[in-house]
Amino acid sequence: MFSKLRYLLINRKLDTSKMNDNLVAETKGYHAILNLTYEDLIGTLCLESANIKESELAANIYQCHQSDRFIAALLDPRTSFEYKKNAIFQIVEPKNVEYIRFAVKLKLKSHPTKALNKEDIKNIKAFLDWYGAGNYLYIFMRPDLSIANVLTYLNQVGSLKPDKYIDDNVCKLNSERLPRILIMARSPELLKCFHKLLNFYSNSLDSSYCSRHKLLGEVIQKQSSNYVSIEGTIPHRNCVYFFLPQKGNREACINDELLKSYSYAFESVNFENPSSYDGLTYSIYDMECVNDQVNIRSSDDLYEKEPLPKYSDIE
Incomplete structure (x- = not known):
């Protein structure tokens, strides 16, 4: 989602x-x-x-991009949808795929531990009360999975690598398919805190944390275009997801009206100093390996032990 408060979530110095x-x-x-x-x-x-x-009625856009110049090109209200399809983006198939969203946020206990001083507790409360501060965790998973499956996977692999740091060959392969699990957290460090708390409270995580969503489409930058060149970016590292909450019989698709509804994001881009927003997503495509690797199955459905070949060598 679009955040105006990126400084805190990336910078480590005060x-x-x-x-x-x-x-x-x-x-x-x-x-x-x-x-x-x-x-x-x-x-x-x-x-x-x-x-x-109930107020969350529109489709939500979740972004993982190397440069927000791509966001500007995608959501520019001055250009037509047909032009954008031809020059800027493509939609990863399939579209309109069901997901379950698990959504949770941090909350300060009524009687926090006495090991912390009053100043620390006051500052923690200030962070949690800060709108957009990033104390939310969103996990999108395919309908055949549960939060228990996600926790089992996280406990097995230990930690996830942000999509930003995934090897380029793996990233390019992943850009052509949809994730089994998509996690949105504001930093790897905060994700570790959520992981510990989810394990501790695992027996009390009921259906109130979940809601049905539909992935209208995963949009990535075209690998090449005769019309647009986004300086300083690798096309398959520019991606956005459009999720629609499933409340009743609501229908939507990625079209001109949807993209123009986010025109405010185009207006907020600093073209002189474009920023990255690709450190917040963690994609899992295969639950039998860590998320920065790809398993290649042989004809007898066994995993190959050979290292992943370069993307350019795969036919």
């Missing part, structure tokens, strides 16, 4: 001369959470549902 008092407290609260021991994390924070609200 520059208080450029922040107001509230932002200083929020940033300190973020780092205080990351530095909690396991015992203090369990004693300070719990989880609550961040499920779909």
